[in-house]
Amino acid sequence: MKLKIIFTAVALAIIFFTIGHITAQSEKRMSEKTMENLSTAMHGEAFAYAKYLLFAQHARRGGDKELADMLEKTAKTERFEHFAEEAKLAGLVSSDSANLKDAIKGESYEAETMYREFSQQAEQAGDHQAAQRFEEIRLDEMKHRDAFAAALHNLEKKQTGSH
Ligand SMILES: [Fe+2]
Ligand SMILES: [Fe+2]
Incomplete structure (x- = not known):
């Protein structure tokens, strides 16, 4: 009985290792240049x-x-085909918490x-309207960052709560 359990455990370990190996190979990261080009293309x-x-x-x-x-x-082709296909290749979308962390970093x-910097540079150049708009947008981005941070906090609380 004990031997049978050990045998099953070893067999399962081999299966998981093989699956993991295959998955790792199929998800092999692309070259740095291709990743850079994907980012440029997505932008x-x-x-x-x-x-x-x-x-x-x-x-x-x-x-x-x-x-x-x-x-x-x-426009729809650019967004829902070209962008989406490139995003998939680049692995842009991850778990909800990783996505939020990425979004927080950007905001x-x-x-x-x-x-x-844009606002200061515009002001120095005498482009007052642009400087004002950059500053207004900057304040919006702060709200986005804070909303994402709150969402991440809730998500982490939920995740630790369910364990
Ligand atoms: Fe395109
Ligand atoms: Fe934003």
Whole structure:
């Protein structure tokens, strides 16, 4: 009986090790250059998506429904095919808590560094309107960061609670 248990345990260990090995191989990280290119490509696709939607809005307001529809259709391809496929390759989406940590990092950078510098630089250059807008957006990013931090806190509380 005892031998049978040991045998089963060893067999299970071998199976798990093999599955783990296969999974690790199929999830082998891509080269640094490819990851860098994926990031550049995703930024471009996301920008194109947002831009084409604004172009479409402009065309629709101007009464050109056909152009608006075409721009929106293209925008959707950029976002839901190109961006999504690249995001999958790059492993952009992870667990909820890892996603939140990633988002907090991004919002923190925008709030504490990027928009602060942009606003100061715009002010120095005499672009007061831009400086003001950067500052307003910076405050929004702080709210995003704080909301994400609160969501992460709740998530971690839930996870420790369920153990
Ligand atoms: Fe594209
Ligand atoms: Fe944000």
